[in-house]
Amino acid sequence: MTALIETRGLCASYGQIQVLFGLDLAVEEGGITALLGANGAGKTTTLRALCGMVRTRGEIKFAGASIAGLPTETIVRRGIAHVPEGRGTFTRQTVEENLHIGAITRRDRTGIAADIERVYGYFPRLEERRNQQAGTLSGGEQQMLAVGRAMMLRPRLMLLDEPSFGLAPMVVEEMFEIFGTLNRRERMSMLIVEQNAALALSLADQAYLIETGSLVMAGPAADVGRDENIRRSYLGY
């Protein structure tokens, strides 16, 4: 397998404050990678660094080409969809307009219409609310909309930032099942940041653990899940 996205010595900082210290990460083509770590470890920053939302140093390669230093819009257009923390809903636009915004870089009208139906196939609740203002949706529905909007881009890689945050357990389960399906059926590679380590490890095939911006451990998800220290610190058993 080859790496779809790969970083070498990735550093990132907000102004004077450095948050990432030389990360080497990779997400394999068609794989699901989990990025674990405590609060403030730099998980969100890592995702933001990958799509040019913070100042970075180091190498970032996507599909063989360097994307370091490119503007966010350009990186997104190359096929990276980022489902951000807080979901990034366009609250005053309708559900369907939100999906159209997700497809704004595309021009194939019939393909877009088909993809909207495809999103509704995965999330029937969104179809029921297609003409509703997105700001009136529940947290779970907004998360579905965020994932749906990302799907509309037809990305090769999806970056998911805390997709379970603030959601009811049932919704979370449904959501992660859909992530699995998207990965298998649409061959969509994923990098998932999660507080809920057990959940993320159950879905992922590779896992990284970071602490204060540095890599602590990397390997197949099953091995990381079996590790004594990880179990005690992050899984709680």
Add this chain to the structure above:
Amino acid sequence: MQLFLHQVLAGIATGGIYACMGLAVVMIYQAIDHLNFAQGEMAMFSTFIAWQLIQWGAPYWVAFVLTVAISFAAGIAIDRIVFKPIHNAPVLSHIVVFIALLAILNSGAGFIWDYQIKTFPSPFGTGALFGQNLISRHDAGMISVTLMMLVLLYFFFRHTRIGLAMRAAAASPDSARLAGIRVGWMIALGWGMAAAIGAVAGMMIAPVVFLEPNMMISILLYGFAGAVLGGLTSPGGAVLGGFMVGIIENLAATYIPGAGRELKLTIALFIIVAVLIVKPGGMFGRRVVSRV
């Protein structure tokens, strides 16, 4: 009754111009979160360009279209050259630049075309429409042009891909970037469109107020009043607010004893203050609540 109808129609005619100025202000406000104090001077400068083209022998509608195109390009240039570099600067820096722009355009126009009042032709002719004294031909033409432009803009924002991208960029720049929208260019496009709308408003009102470098100052204040009345976060509200200010202004000048022409502007300012006291977000505006 005849007088009342006449005043309302005249109010709708000038209100349409206020609506355009208000809309131009709101478009830039939505894009960069600041009030463009130079909006009126931009419109005035555009109108002078149209006047110059007509002087050089261009037919009215050719000059009209050329002026709109030039203004559109100039609006984009102003954003790219002046405002993009100071994008993250504090509010006061923006205000200083707006005021500088206002002064430059004002004295620039005075320098090039001098301060003598000039007449500006109306493409609709003078005299009354339908022979009655209800509404003048120019007022009727002005109403049609502004309404046509507003309908076009509505269609553009509701039903085109770029319109949707512009709305998304204004609503949430970060999320828009994550959808692949080139937010910087959407802002520039907003500037271009605001400048073009202002140009149309300037050319429409110039036959009424005459052409001179200070012609748009009071018009912009009415535009601000309309935008504040409707809500700075609501383009539709700003348009409606503009029409309302136009009607109120005319009716007040006619029916309130002693109001007359001199106090008309005072009424606009009074509306701004009163609305802000009662409804800080405007009639159709959204109160922006931020989580701390």
